[in-house]
Amino acid sequence: MSIHSVRREQCHLAWDNSIPPAIRIKSGQTVTFDCVDASNGQIDASSTVATLGSLVFSRLDQVNGPVYVEEAQPGDTLQVDVLSIETGEWGWSALIPGFGLLADEFPEPELKIWKLNKDEGFAWFNEAKGIKIPLRPFAGEMGVARGVKGSYSTIPPYNTGGNIDTKHVTVGSTLFLPIEVEGALFSTGDGHAAQDDGGTAIETSIQVTVRLTIRNDRPYTKTPHFSTTASDKDEEYYCTTGVDSGSTATMSAVRHMIDFLCTEHQLKRTEAYMLCSVAGDLRLHEVVDMPNYVVGMMMPQSIFGGSS
Template sequence: MAPLPTPRGGHFTASHTVWDAALDPVAVVRSGDEVEVVAQEASGGGIRPDSTAADIAVLDLRRINPVVGPFAVEGARPGDALVVDVLSIDLETWGWTALIPGFGLLADEFPEPYLRTSAVDSTPGGGGVQLLPDVVLPLSPMVGTLGVAPPEPGPHSVVPPRRWGGNMDIRDVGPGARVVLPVGVEGALFSLGDVHAAMGDGEVCGTGVETTALVRVRLTVAPGRAPASPVVITDQRSFRLETSVATTGIGPDLMEGARDAVRQAVDLLSDERGISREDAYLLLSLAADLRVSEVVDAPNWVVTCHVPRRLLPGWPHV
């Protein structure tokens, strides 16, 4: 591949919507270089601050989850690891969360399009994310999609994650986190996008607070150290330490257990806060953490959905 100059004092905006080793890199960088990108919100411009659910119904799914790149990293070869340090995430002042028909853990129970836009205040001492008039969530900026080109001939959809990274939606991939990716092709061809201002573990409704952001990362090659699949090393600041009300899903199927735990939490939030089930489902996707709590006591396993206690004050009322 022909080397390209690395712009200094600027940032990258060129995006694509598939993984493909045949894509030309937007730049060639050295191991240890930092790159800064403007990652567009996940609809690729299909959702605006004044959008309604009608815009969700006609969303062009070919444009979703655009990622900026790819960046070729000098010296990166198959068998190496690409170490990605997330240095900073500067958020836009608004974001959106939606129910997209056919998408999400309870898609069969929420078949209609639904949309909420949120004000995002990331100024020092700011208010966080205003999802509902009486619900302000703390900021937890993270990068939902980052990865390298797969060696298999493309193109490949950017939506499902794979061994090479991609749309992993791991909440802890925020400032201070390190992601170690296996390199599949020469130069790695790294891209990132899909930034969230807030998201819970599981992203249960299928969306977080989807927003545009300025993201700065450092890319470093670790020769011969490719992991079997991506590894995330978190900074202590990325952990959410809150008391919670945890609903449970118990049975022999982890996916059904996840659905049971989330369904119970939807009903609990809707009843206690007097909000629609749709808003409760969105709220869980942003603020609750879905966890596998037990997988050793055959034949049943336990999945828990942890709802921050501040969203259910006083429950149960005894």
């Protein structure tokens, strides 16, 4: 099997179908991407919260590539088989003013540097309290170039993928992306060591290896689809809910979980909010009895009470 590679410096900060490909491959071949973290190297293991004030936001969320797949034509589907993901030795999480679901309630910056125990597959959130987070690495950004001309930010997701931030697209999973340009022009990046459904992550550098295959038998692939073998494996959760309109119910569910964590586990509100972002799961429980939704914030109980 032919293996190709994309280096760290072969990256770009926008989805633009005029960007020259970093490499060209044939359908079914394998590519390894060496990706720096989402800060583009602006945060390192010695950074403090003061570093957040000097972040250049236009440099965030770069992706590596693009990869031109020779057989790809508009209307085809790109099958992305995730074969392996290796994280760095450390990662970071941040509360950045103006960002996040409860941005108005958390106006002060906060930065956490994590040491990633890759051998045992976890990182301590708070060792004294016995709270540790299982490492479930994935690439937050996986996408192909859009068919429309122009430069489009890598921050939002599109129907062609990009910043889909889907934790289930990890090793053993398969992502399907609709191709809009010749060659597909696939790129990836934004490594995460762990993340909840819909929050921020433990940001980290990654080496990710994928197999890229052109499919012309999936005309129904109009947005990112994926298949995964991930399961909860009888995990016990504590769930808080929000009952209201969609976005309001979501915020309410998170607020209730923050209150629970502060009371039951003696966390600061900033700590509790960060823990929700890296370990909790936001899920729709009920959407048919309008105008209200029931949204749950589910916290796995296995992260508590760990021993060092």
